[in-house]
Amino acid sequence: xxxxxxxxxxxxxxxxxxxxxxxxxxxxxxxxxxxxxxxxxxxxxxxxxxxxxxxxxxxxxxxxxxxxxxxxxxxxxxxxxxxxxxxxxxxxxxxxxxxxxxxxxxxxxxxxxxxxxxxxxxxxxxxxxxxxxxxxxxxxxxxxxxxxxxxxxxxxxxxxxxxxxxxxxxxxxxxxxxxxxxxxxxxxxxxxxxxxxxxxxxxxxxx
Amino acid sequence: xxxxxxxxxxxxxxxxxxxxxxxxxxxxxxxxxxxxxxxxxxxxxxxxxxxxxxxxxxxxxxxxxxxxxxxxxxxxxxxxxxxxxxxxxxxxxxxxxxxxxxxxxxxxxxxxxxxxxxxxxxxxxxxxxxxxxxxxxxxxxxxxxxxxxxxxxxxxxxxxxxxxxxxxxxxxxxxxxxxxxxxxxxxxxxxxxxxxxxxxxxxxxxx
Numbered sequence: 417x418x419x420x421x422x423x424x425x426x427x428x429x430x431x432x433x434x435x436x437x438x439x440x441x442x443x444x445x446x447x448x449x450x451x452x453x454x455x456x457x458x459x460x461x462x463x464x465x466x467x468x469x470x471x472x473x474x475x476x477x478x479x480x481x482x483x484x485x486x487x488x489x490x491x492x493x494x495x496x497x498x499x500x501x502x503x504x505x506x507x508x509x510x511x512x513x514x515x516x517x518x519x520x521x522x523x524x525x526x527x528x529x530x531x532x533x534x535x536x537x538x539x540x541x542x543x544x545x546x547x548x549x550x551x552x553x554x555x556x557x558x559x560x561x562x563x564x565x566x567x568x569x570x571x572x573x574x575x576x577x578x579x580x581x582x583x584x585x586x587x588x589x590x591x592x593x594x595x596x597x598x599x600x601x602x603x604x605x606x607x608x609x610x611x612x613x614x615x616x617x618x619x620x621x622x623x
Numbered sequence: 624x625x626x627x628x629x630x631x632x633x634x635x636x637x638x639x640x641x642x643x644x645x646x647x648x649x650x651x652x653x654x655x656x657x658x659x660x661x662x663x664x665x666x667x668x669x670x671x672x673x674x675x676x677x678x679x680x681x682x683x684x685x686x687x688x689x690x691x692x693x694x695x696x697x698x699x700x701x702x703x704x705x706x707x708x709x710x711x712x713x714x715x716x717x718x719x720x721x722x723x724x725x726x727x728x729x730x731x732x733x734x735x736x737x738x739x740x741x742x743x744x745x746x747x748x749x750x751x752x753x754x755x756x757x758x759x760x761x762x763x764x765x766x767x768x769x770x771x772x773x774x775x776x777x778x779x780x781x782x783x784x785x786x787x788x789x790x791x792x793x794x795x796x797x798x799x800x801x802x803x804x805x806x807x808x809x810x811x812x813x814x815x816x817x818x819x820x821x822x823x824x825x826x827x828x829x830x
Contacts, residue, residue, distance in 0.1 A: 422631060424629060425627040428656055436664070450638060450653065454639075565787040566646075566651055566788075581769050
């Protein structure tokens with residue numbers, strides 16, 4: 417059963433259990449999905465209201481972007497747990513013969529790459545969400561200002577949490593090109609920190 | 624229907640819709656519930672393993688605390704949306720006669736107090752979660768280090784997000800004692816920032 421098809425209560429119960437998945441990777445994608453969903457909501461509470469006519473175009477663009485990210489991040493909740501499960505399965509493959517050993521090593525390498533790629537994509541999606549949030553801060557319904565701030569906080573938690581998942585899986589990535597690309601992600605984290613701080617403070621000062 | 628009884632997908636779909644609730648308050652409680660749940664998981668992945676015998680007692684204590692906070696934060700997801708709905712309902716009360724006006728004003732005051740109290744409690748619960756996480760950072764299963772970091776990130780998002788909800792509702796709180804108590808919450812946010820940063824950096828440096 418997919419995690420997103422479980423009830424929120426059952427998902428949380430499975431999260432808190434001693435099962436290693438779902439874990440921080442799925443949580444980070446869900447944090448991002450909540451953030452992107454809130455951006456769409458804030459836009460919807462702005463669009464079509466005469467009082468906020470000046471914000472109309474910006475909110476329409478931000479909503480379109482947020483909905484795309486929302487879909488991808490919602491899918492990411494299950495993708496991360498599936499990738500984790502593939503790593504576990506690969507380690508459990510037989511390793512008696514040379515052929516089995518080679519097949520197992522190849523499976524572990526492929527699974528590790530996917531388990532790093534998935535949270536790296538979560539970083540990218542959440543950062544795009546923060547950029548969408550930035551375009552409408554102070555330019556959307558002020559009654560939903562706290563919701564926009566919460567969106568930024570959850571997107572940042574998604575980015576930094578996914579980054580920890582990239583880092584913990586990185587030693588298992590043997591592809592040098594992929595490794596270099598992942599390592600360059602550190603700059604995205606710094607960019608996200610600055611963006612999220614600016615959005616949070618602008619929201620807080622407006623309340 | 625309670626939000627936590629909906630599927631994750633349906634909850635997210637409702638969140639992203641133009642319905643003003645669920646909004647940032649429920650999202651903040653869910654961020655905290657995910658954080659507390661992850662602490663319990665990390666403890667479970669440590670407890671009972673000979674290799675981590677030195678961490679056993681600390682993880683047992685942290686798990687007990689995390690599970691209490693997890694329950695309260697999971698309840699908070701619905702409590703926040705219920706409190707928001709009460710405010711909306713109070714504003715829609717009739718205001719023709721003096722009696723109606725007085726009843727409406729009293730209902731708005733009571734609803735605003737509750738809508739501020741609920742996120743304030745989320746701040747307190749998430750801060751307690753961060754303190755529990757701090758006791759086991761570096762003293763729990765290192766294979767789950769990223770999960771503990773993600774826990775701290777989500778608890779911090781819960782705290783700061785709930786704080787924005789306290790702040791946006793504060794102008795409607797007329798009870799001076801309650802107002803002063805809520806305003807003093809600013810110190811909790813600073814405390815949480817320091818704690819979460821220390822946990823995140825210790826985890827990041829360990830990877």
